Amino acid sequence: MEIDIRLPIGFMFSLLGLLLLIFGLTTEADPELYKRSLEINVNLWSGLLMLIFGGLMLFFGLRAKRSKTK
Amino acid sequence: MDSAFSLGWIDYTIMGVYFVFVLGIGWALKRHMKSSADFLTGGKSIPAWITGLAFISTNLGALEVMGMAASGAKYGMITTHFYWIGAIPAMIFLGLFMMPFYYGSKARSVPEYLKLRFDEKTRGFNAVSFAVMTIFASGISMYAMAMLMETLLGWNFTLSIFISAMIVLIYTYLGGLKSAIYNEVLQFFLIVIGFLPLVFLGLLSIGGWEGLKIQLAEVATSHGYAAGAWTETWRPVANASDNPMGVEWFGVVMGLGFVLSFGYWCTNFLVVQRAMAAGSMSAARKTPLIGALPKMFIPFLVIVPGMIAIALTSNPDSGFALPLKGDSYDYDKVIPMMLGHYFPTGVLGLGLTALMASFMSGMAGNVTAFNTVWTYDIYQSYINPEKSDKHYLWMGQMATVFGILVSIGAAYMAKLFNNVMDFLQLIFAFINAPLFATFLLGMFWRRTTGHGAFFGLLSGTTAAAIHHGLTQPAGATSLIKGGWLGTVVHTYPSEMAQNFWTAIFAFTTCFVFTIIISLLTKQIKTKEELTGLVYSLTPRIKDESKHWYQRPQVLAIVVGIIAIILSILFW
Secondary structure (H helix, E strand, C coil): CCCCCCCHHHHHHHHHHHHHHHHHHCCCCCCCCCCCCCCHHHHHHHHHHHHHHHHHHHHHHHHHHHHCCC | CCCCCCCCHHHHHHHHHHHHHHHHHHHHHHHHHCHHHHHHHHHCCCCCCHHHHHHHCCCCCCCHHHHHHHHHHHHHHHHHHHCCCHHHHHHHHHHHHHHHHHHHCCCCHHHHHHHHCCHHHHEEEEEEEHHHHHHHHHHHHHHHEEEEEEHHHHCCCHHHHHHHHHHHHHHHHHHHHHHHHHHHHHHHHHHHHHHHHHHHHHHHCCHHHHHHHHHHHHHHHCCCCHHHHHHHHHCHHCCHHHHCCCCCCCHHHHHHHHHHHHHHHHCCCCHHHHHHCCCCCHHHHHHHHHHHHHHHHHHHHHHHHHHHHHHHCCCCCCCCCCCEEEECCCCCHHHHHHHHHHHHHHHHHHHHHHHHHHHHHHHHHHHHHHHHHHHHHHHHHHHCCCHHHHHHHHHHHHHHHHHHHHHHHHHHHHCCCCCHHHHHHHHHEEEEEEEHHHHHHHHHHCCHHHHHEEEEEEEEHHHHHHHHHEEECCCCHHHHCCCCCCCCEEECCCCHHHHHHHHHHHHHHHHHHHHHHHHCCCCCCCCCCCCCCHHHHCCCCCCCCCCCHHHHHHHHHHHHHHHHHHHHHHH
């Protein structure tokens, strides 16, 4: 395989996750925004979930890459 | 409920990041596209988990997502029959029994398999109908997306068409099938992560599954059904009159679970192409089985939001109501309405991006299947054979451009004449319904002849058309729904029931006629020619998996058991 799809997936989800996480943190004090999502800061939690998923993808992708170059 | 969404910078940023990655994947694969096989068949080098996810993702187009959510609202939990009985058994069968012939025959497409197994005319019939069908499917996908963006976000219809067509064109032109497959995997994860918060928030607001059951019991009883009609799967289909879909268990099991499902999952090149791109026989066989694992849980992601939507709509205090369309609800709006109801800016962009991603991958899947069939089964076979591989690579790329241009035309045609699209889809349903009988006989009965297959298929399609012409669903108003032969012999409780029975008639007719004509005609294919294409003439394959638990059979059993458990849990 020429490119390991786990790496772009990992990068994309980490990036989007980080973006949403930071957005969630900065809008934490805005109750109006989260009224529709039942007072849950859904940006923050989704961001965190995506960051973890992206991180895992990157971890496995990079580990496979390292073992291949050895 | 706000009718149009207002998106913030964060939403546009999320969309932008996604598009950059989509195009980037195509760009990164560009330098590996050296032969027509790299471009059109993915070079047969992709691991099973990727082809497995692409296998279900290509079917998880936005029309599917929105359609299943709509069906969840309209009919409730019995919609899961399209998954647990209407997909899983067929996927297991494809992986265990059919993939060895597809992959082992070295055919590059499903029509090419038909050529090897039967003859030129059977291939030609399948190739041409498939090519036309994919172009229209891609056009409809584009049309639906542009319409949605127009109503939700106020985007210009033509601009939406142009941008989505350009993005799909660029990444499929650059990276071919592999690019489409990789992007399908990306899209799969995006849909899951984008929709999870929706299901979570929806269930939370309604009091969990138990709360949903209580609310839907009211919906069911107010329509005159038993309390569980919206939340159970098998109990309501004991009789057609017990469920809003108007189907009974025999139609579900035979029509949907057997004929339609096996016909789609086992013979449609759109999905089979993903498995054929796998790196080894073992990976190819595991592709549908790995895909089946997440497939079983997709109902919770797409059907449950529809059920929540109808429960909320029936409760005047919820602050949510589906819009009306004529005298019933506009069920197709379930997903966008729910996204708008629960998602604040931020995740709203994520949800919309997931929806757009699935529209585009729906298009890309059709385009990559089209260019393969066009190049190998039509252009190389009938128009310009015996050219260099470079020439066919070029033709594959041209077919990608051409295919997208024609589907743009189809999108505008859908906008202008809605009936034309309904009519075309009906014709394709007639052509597809008997197909599985041909494959079943071709793969497991060596006596099946080319004439038998071809005329069997024609008879099946004719039977479908006649059945449709003589029957009608209750309350039909136009001839496109049936009864166009003048006399109506039978009225089905619903369109769905009519579809299931059309399929049953088409399959049975094709099956019987193929056998009769095969027995009356001479088998011109020699034993050598049929080796690897027919069950009895193919040596049993030994799976090359290292451990026993990695074998396709073991995976198939696990998948089967989970599907049975799910069915019992929601009986």
